[in-house]
Amino acid sequence: MDIEQRYERDFITWLERIEKDLHISAQDLKSASWVREVFTTHGELPSARFAHLAFEHRANLTADAVASVTTAARLDTGRDVSLAPYLVPPDEHLPGGSIGVAESDVHACDPVGILVEVADAVQTFVADTYGVVWPVCPDHRSGVHPTRHGSDAVWWCNTGRHMSEFVHSLRR
Numbered sequence: 001m002d003i004e005q006r007y008e009r010d011f012i013t014w015l016e017r018i019e020k021d022l023h024i025s026a027q028d029l030k031s032a033s034w035v036r037e038v039f040t041t042h043g044e045l046p047s048a049r050f051a052h053l054a055f056e057h058r059a060n061l062t063a064d065a066v067a068s069v070t071t072a073a074r075l076d077t078g079r080d081v082s083l084a085p086y087l088v089p090p091d092e093h094l095p096g097g098s099i100g101v102a103e104s105d106v107h108a109c110d111p112v113g114i115l116v117e118v119a120d121a122v123q124t125f126v127a128d129t130y131g132v133v134w135p136v137c138p139d140h141r142s143g144v145h146p147t148r149h150g151s152d153a154v155w156w157c158n159t160g161r162h163m164s165e166f167v168h169s170l171r172r
């Protein structure tokens with residue numbers, strides 16, 4: 001086993017321990033470049049210490065995503081979409097803490113995954129609260145759904161099987 005293989009093995013072992021201790025999916029952790037940076041810098045950080053670091057990262061990314069997606073929703077629909085993320089820090093009952101928006105938990109750890117989950121939550125909120133389909137594909141006038149496409153979060157149109165727009169695009 002060379003040094004890179006050993007590094008990768010230790011990284012995965014560490015992620016699996018975090019998954020077990022904090023109930024954060026190892027797959028979600030592996031998708032986030034900042035998690036690998038933490039491992040490269042600090043090595044196998046104990047789960048309880050990592051919990052606070054992860055909470056802060058994920059809370060900041062979620063707050064950014066909520067601000068961006070709710071602004072787009074408000075401008076597009078003209079409705080009040082003033083949602084704030086709920087942020088429950090890690091404690092003995094919830095070792096990984098809890099993050100979400102509009103009654104939907106956010107599970108992802110990377111910016112793109114978080115943007116997709118937040119977009120989905122805001123879309124559901126707009127539909128449930130106002131009975132409004134948002135957003136719609138400008139070409140086909142039908143609803144679109146958020147998904148990961150390459151390294152971007154996009155609104156995907158199933159009618160035309162194409163990307164409608166980037167989730168982070170702000171309209172004016």
Ligand SMILES: [Zn+2]
Pocket residue numbers: 137138139140141157158159160161162164
């Ligand atoms: Zn379309």
